[in-house]
Structures are given as structure tokens and as C-alpha cells.
Amino acid sequence: AQSVTQLGSHVSVSEGALVLLRCNYSSSVPPYLFWYVQYPNQGLQLLLKYTTGATLVKGINGFEAEFKKSETSFHLTKPSAHMSDAAEYFCAVEGNQFYFGTGTSLTVIP
């Protein structure tokens, strides 16, 4: 069975500050891991994904995430937040099934 836990339903950062969105997973099989972003009234857009290979994954809009098997984590980071990053972010895991986390709402303060 798979599950995803996103720590912090709301995160606020100042513009230009580091963005860190946390995701922990559980999976009985080697997982595929994803981060999606959802802007208001829009569909989900893939930010990045980890399948195999390099554990540091770079995605769109300057985001990256690192797969840490020992910590069962896949945290999303961005060195410098931009106003346009304000959105809902979802972590997802695919093993035998596909599961989304409950989401983290990111607010960027000017």
C-alpha cells in the first residue's frame, strides 16, 4: 500500500526566500514520486518526478526535489520564491496505485 503525508497545509515565505515543502511517503514497492502544482481554477500541472536514477530531480520554474530513501522523503525546494509561485502543491506517489497528498498552499509575501 502507498500513502503520502505533506507536512504543513499552509506555508508562507517572503519573496526571494527559500521555499521548502515537505513530503513523506510510504510504499511497499519502489515508488515513483511526483510533485504537481495547481493554480486557482486550473488543472494540475506536473512540476517534476522521480522514477529511477539520480535522486536530485530538477523540474520546471526552478523547483527541485531530492528522493531520500532512508528518510522516505521527497521534499520540494526552490532557492528564491517568486510571487507567481503562490499556488497549491501536491506530492504524489505511485507504487501499485496512485495517491496524492492533501496538498500544501504556498503564499508568497511581497
Place this chain on the structure above:
Amino acid sequence: EAGVAQSPRYKIIEKRQSVAFWCNPISGHATLYWYQQILGQGPKLLIQFQNNGVVDDSQLPKDRFSAERLKGVDSTLKIQPAKLEDSAVYLCASSSPRTSEETQYFGPGTRLLVL
């Protein structure tokens, strides 16, 4: 490349009425998914099709929800009769057959309000 299309974008109905949603996946994508996203929650998989066959419908409330993908292309999701708790955004996604990885591409969703 055209994305996943869904219609309608918005629907308001009264409880006990019926409603249907339509999804047209990206051309060539064999796998199609329907998700329910309740406000403040992550999407929950309702049903997954591979071509016109059901792969996973374990979380589909089969007493009121049904879905079909008769020709292995577009799909409809129906709720009959609707309940207040069905108010949510219904997302459709599609992906190409798994090789070494599989990415789901999402449509804009259909926002359902049951009164």
C-alpha cells in the same frame, strides 16, 4: 499537442438528480483516470482505464457512480443520484503506456455543486 479536454467546466444540480461528465484524453494515451477532488483535499482516484478496460475502480462508489470508455478513447463519468457530498472538482487525466516512466496529464476539471 492538445491537452486533456473536459466538459462541462461547471455544473450545478440538486440532490437526487443525475449528472454526467465527459473527458477526451491526449491523442494516443491508452490510460485514462478519473479523480474526485473535494475542497481542501488532494485528488482521490475513482477509476483507471487501460484502453477500454477497467484497471482499478476500488474507490468508486459503485452504488451511484459509473464510468465507461467504450471505444478506448473518450470517457464519461456519471453520478446517479447525486448527493450533497458529491460536490467536488472531477479531474480527468491521461498517460501513455508505461515504458520506464509514466506521467499523468490533467484536464482543467469539472466543478460540481450539488444543492
